[in-house]
Structures are given as structure tokens and as C-alpha cells.
Amino acid sequence: MAEFDANFMQGPMDDIGMVKLSGSIERVIYANDENGYAICDLGTDTDDLVTITGTLPYIGEGDLVTVWGKWVHNPKYGRQFKVEQAEKQLPADKASMLRYLGSGTIKGIGPKIAQRIIDAFGEEAFDIIENHPDWLAEINGITPKRARAISEEFKNKAGIRSAMLFFREYFGAVTTVRIYKKWGSSAVDVAKSNPYMLCEEIEGIGFERADRLAIKLGLALDSPDRLASGVKHLLTTNAHQNGHVCLPRERLVTGAAKLLGAPTEAVDEAISALIKEKKLCTVYTNEVHYIYDKQSFEDERYIARKLTLLDKVCDVMNTENIDAFIKREERESGIQYAKEQRRAIFAALESGVMLLTGGPGTGKTTVVRALLHIFDSMGLKVALAAPTGRAAKRLSESTSCEAKTIHRLLEYGGGETGGHAHFQRNETNLLDEHAIIVDEASMVDNALMAALLRAIKPGARLVIIGDADQLPSVGAGNVLCDLLASGKFATVRLDEIFRQAQQSLIVTNAHAINHGNMPRLDVKDNDFFFLPRASDAEIAETVAGLCSVRLPRTYGEMGTKGVQVIAPSRRGETGTEHLNVLLQSVLNPASEYKREYTFREIVFREGDRVMQIKNNYDLYWEREDGSWGNGVFNGDIGTILRIDRSDEKMQIEFDDRLADYDFNMLDELEPAYAVTVHKSQGSEYPIVVIPLGSAAEMLLSRNLFYTAVTRAQNMVILVGREDKVRTMVENNRQSMRYTGLCRWLSEVE
Known part of the structure; x- marks a missing residue:
């Protein structure tokens, strides 16, 4: 790479506050067609050769570009120009x-x-190529078929x-690549005719972003x-945020009218x-009247029909044999199985x-x-699965038996022919x-x-197993x-705490909480501890001290890698957002030996x-043994x-x-030194620290x-105020979800 003089290194600044460079692409070193990321050599107006990196979709050698961005130093490759924005010219x-x-x-x-x-x-060449391919065919070496292909390729580049x-x-360049991949040269026309197609068809574009485009294009508010x-x-928002499968029509009309600033009559007609x-x-x-989206409607009815079918057609075993x-x-x-455990085994076999x-x-x-052993002795093939x-x-x-995630059991992936990932086990390819x-x-x-x-x-x-008293x-x-x-299926509720479990305060306190009783907070030598702290600042400071000093010093590796902070809320000084910043600073502080990247202030x-x-x-993911697959899911925790x-x-x-995550995918990740209770579901940790600060009452x-x-296997540590403990125990309010599964089950014979 050529040396840069001081003036060139500064580069001209334009009105968007970034360095601006113009020139032609001399060489494409690397290009990712999926996300548009590229590394190129740019020949500039001053004859210097610059390595530029960033999202440069469909870039090609010979392209004339203007790029805006900043100079960065790559430890391996030296000075480079990081592109924030780019524009192609003919x-x-x-x-x-x-x-x-x-x-x-x-x-x-x-x-x-x-x-x-x-x-x-x-200088008329480009116009001829685009609009008169038949003239192009008059040139020696270009057949009419080749002329038409050249013209289409040129129009495609113009469309990009x-x-x-x-x-x-x-939208960002990566999202624009997705749009163009979907509709090609028609992308702009599609967006102009109905901008809302974007939020229905393109990952990463929500209603609000499509709506901004629509309003800018002059689409009527009541269109x-x-x-x-x-x-x-x-x-969709109510499904994702509140767990509703459907909504009462009146509530949907009122909510949509408020969101859109439109008359309720117009929304009802829509x-x-x-x-x-x-x-x-x-x-x-x-x-x-309840309103469903089509897929949710079909899923809920299918669950009712298939469960009823499975319950009907199963071979019933003889009681004596069981x-x-x-x-x-x-x-x-x-x-020696307890009475209810025997009843559960009977029910599963009957x-x-x-x-x-x-x-x-x-x-x-x-x-x-017990069921695994009995099924095995019967010669039945069994699958163990969890979410x-x-x-x-x-x-x-x-259980000492292999268990899979439901996604893995259903062989989630792209299939032999590639393409969009899906469940390969389904009605046409049964387990x-x-x-x-x-x-x-x-x-x-x-x-x-x-x-x-x-x-x-x-x-x-x-056999469906779960704790119905946990969060949905x-x-x-x-x-x-x-x-x-x-009430349609054989059901057994186990409520006897066994002797070994009775020795654990985690277990006995969990059952006390579930029955509306205060947990014991005064025992000093068991597995359930309460550290009283008055203010949110004290609570946060104590949590940080526990995670960084006291627990690692006392419990070694378990006190380092086995600790999870679980908070009732995201906001506030004792919420996950603040605690993650605090815990990162004490557990994984900045260092010249650790690279980092800031995305949306995180x-x-x-x-x-994370x-x-x-x-x-x-x-896409892979293991060290060479096996691979597709899919990382909500709640999965990993390490950078x-x-x-x-x-x-x-x-x-x-x-x-x-x-591997591209930087433009980082909106799918968040720090996980502290997680919300919802996000902790399905996981267990050796040590759980629960801060009880000034969260909204509805969350407690x-x-x-x-x-x-x-969620705790070995130890629970509550940090905060006893009145917050009492508030949570006494608050038996559970958020209601609009679902129709019970109704469908009652109707299916």
C-alpha cells in the first residue's frame, strides 16, 4: 500500500462530519454477497491506493464510488478506511x-x-446498452442474444x-441488500407502491421504519x-411482548387506531x-370477537386436534402389566415410589x-x-427433549440419557438442498x-x-412435564x-417434597413462596441467604462485590463461572441494564489485550x-468435531x-x-452478566444472586x-429489602394471556 501524505490522510470533511474519498475500485479483495461486506483497493483522485472496508454491496472493479467514513488502524494490515456510507456513480x-x-x-x-x-x-454507449440492445448487436462479436444479456446486466447494475x-x-446498507435480493431491480417500485411490503417480507424492518418511509413518500395516513x-x-407486537395468541376485536381496533392516528371505523373496516x-x-x-393472524389460528387448532388424536389412538397397556x-x-x-409417582407412571403407560x-x-x-427404563424394556424408542x-x-x-433441544430433535436446518432453514421433521417426515x-x-x-x-x-x-407455577x-x-x-388429559401433580430435598432451603423456600408464605431469611449456614440492603446503590454495589470478590474467593470456579445474577426488571439501578455495565467493569474490565466493539452504546x-x-x-454454527448446524435461539448464553x-x-x-456474528447482527445480542427472570427460564445455575430493589410493583x-x-442448584442469595420480598410473596397477580387452546380442546371430539 502506498504511503500517505499528511494532507491526504486527513481527507476532505463534508457536511455529514466524515472524511470523504472518491475514486475507482481497482481491486476487490473480499466480498460477501450475503451482507454486502467488502474489502477493496480504491484508486483515489490523488493517485493514492487506499484499502477501504465496510458494507459495499455489489461492488465491482472499475466502479466509481464516493465513500464517507474514517481512518482506522488494523493491527495486521495497517491503515485502512472504514466506510460508513457509499455512493456509486457511472x-x-x-x-x-x-x-x-x-x-x-x-x-x-x-x-x-x-x-x-x-x-x-x-459517450452515448451507456444509453445504447440500456435502451437499444438491438444497436449493440451490430457490433462485431455481439450476437442479438448476447446484446440482450448485456443490456439486462447493465440494467441490473443500474437498479442496484x-x-x-x-x-x-x-435503512442501512445491509438491509438494502436484503431488499434488493428480494425484489431485484423492482425493489424501488415495490417500496413506492406499498412500503409496508418491506416490514412483512424483510427481516429487520419493522412497521415503524416502513411507516416513516411511507409517510415520506406521501402515502395517506388512512390508506x-x-x-x-x-x-x-x-x-405481532402483542404476541411477542405480552404472549397473546389473539386479541379481542374491540381492543385491537382501539389499539390500532391509537397507533395509527386513524378513526376506529376505518381500522374496523381494514x-x-x-x-x-x-x-x-x-x-x-x-x-x-377474537382476531388471530392466520398462522397462530392454524397452530392453535392443530395443537388441539393432534393432542386429541394422540390420546385416542395410543395402545392401552394392561394394568397388571404396568x-x-x-x-x-x-x-x-x-x-420405593411414592403414591403420586406410581400414579404418574401408570398414567404415562395408560x-x-x-x-x-x-x-x-x-x-x-x-x-x-422410571419411564425411560420401562419404555426401554418394552422395546420402545424414546426421545427426551427440552426447549x-x-x-x-x-x-x-x-437421566444419563441423551436429551435434545426440540429444534434439534426436529432437525432444524436448511436440508440437503440448502435454502431457508426449516423443521425437517414434520407431517411428511415423522419422528x-x-x-x-x-x-x-x-x-x-x-x-x-x-x-x-x-x-x-x-x-x-x-409425556409433557413442567412446573405450571413458573412464568409462561x-x-x-x-x-x-x-x-x-x-382437564382433557391424564394429569398428575406431584406435591410431596422428598426427604433429601427437604434439607435444602432453596426447595422449602420455593414451595413456601409458591403457597404465599414468607421464605425463611434468618438461616446462616444453609443454601439460601438474605443480605439486607436499604438503597438501590447499596444493592448494586453488594451484587458487584459478591460476583467479583466474595463468591470467587469462597467457592473457586463455581463462584466465578457458576454465578448468575437474575433481576426482576431491566430498568433502574438494580435492573439488568445498569448491572451489566457494572458487572462487566469488575468481571471483564477493559484491557489492551482484549478487543472490543461498541454497538448502540453497548x-x-x-x-x-452474552x-x-x-x-x-x-x-450457521459448527463444533470442534466438524459437526455443524443452523440456529441460535432466544435465551442461549455464550462467551465472546x-x-x-x-x-x-x-x-x-x-x-x-x-x-460468527457480523457487527450488523449485534442487535440480536445483549450482555448476560445479569438477566431478567423471563430470560433465565429453562436454565439452572449453581449460584443465583437476586437483587430486590425499586422495580415497578407490577413486576414484583x-x-x-x-x-x-x-433457577438455583446450590445457592440463592437475595440482596435488598425485606419488604420487597413480602411484596412479591403477597402479589399473586398473573398477567392474563388471550389464548383459545382450551376452547379448541373442548370442541374436538
């Missing part, structure tokens, strides 16, 4: 046009053909430039497209139109669908072990297993339960509670613990191993899976407290 003089056409950027044109085109048409110019004001998109957006177009579904029950199996299992295991619920220490795992990787790992450890046991079912939402049921063959047994799933639905409430540093906060079904600023990537290890609920406490 060359205007014959020499530049010849160089552009001769660079190979237009398929079908090499240096010789380029020279003939320029000789024939001069047009899209980049049009969308850059509203049918806007009203329809706003209604669907509100349904809903009717969507129902008529079969894009929304409606159900009338108990004098209330009793013999249980007695033999008791002899071989040396365990029924196609069985629900098993109960709190910690009540023997659910003992029942699972998250951590829950599956814990299930494997407790082989004769019995499926699903643990931590309170975390399973409607969509995942429907996907699982689609893959289970008729005649197979399904993050996704839409309340499957476990709805199934229990329906500092990501090598060595940081959590995936949305499902990414397509993200490497940050590469030059490639704009970071590598994260999730248990034994390694995944009994089932939230119970869920947090039951």
Missing part, C-alpha cells in the same frame, strides 16, 4: 467508460468488446445503484395498506377486509398424552428415569420414536408445540397451563458473557471469544457451538420470584 467520459466496461463488471463485455462499443457509440440511493436515507399493516403489527382476504381469522365466543413393570423397576433401582407437573424436589426426574440447550443438557445429566418426553414445558410456546406435534407419529406416547413462555401462548386447565468485549435475545433460525474489527465480525461460543410478583429462586 463514469461520464470515454476513457472512464472504457475502463469501467473493460473491467469485467458487466458480464459479456471484456476489454476488446468494450473498446468496440466505445469506438462505435462514444438506484436502490442504494433510494433506501440509504431510511388501506397502512391500516392493514398497522393492525398486523399490533397483533380488519374486515383482512378477514375477507383470509389474512386474519376471527372466532366468536362468549359474546367476544404394575409388574413398576415393581421390577423398584427392585432394580432400589427406590395414556397417549400425560401431563406431569410439580415444584422442585417433588420427584419429577425420578418418574422420568433450550441448557434445559436439555440438565435433562441429560439427570421414529414411540414415546416423546418433553421437560420444561412451561417454556414451550404455541408455535413450537405445533411444530413438535406435526412430527409425532400417531400411536406414539407424549416468552413466545405467544400458555400451552402447559391451558392443557392443565382443559460495549462488547472479548471474554464477555445472550441471544431473538430466534435466529438460519445462523474473538472480535475482528477488520472483518467486522465476532466469534461466540454457545456451550460447544461456535458461531409471586410467580416471578418463584421462577427466579428455582
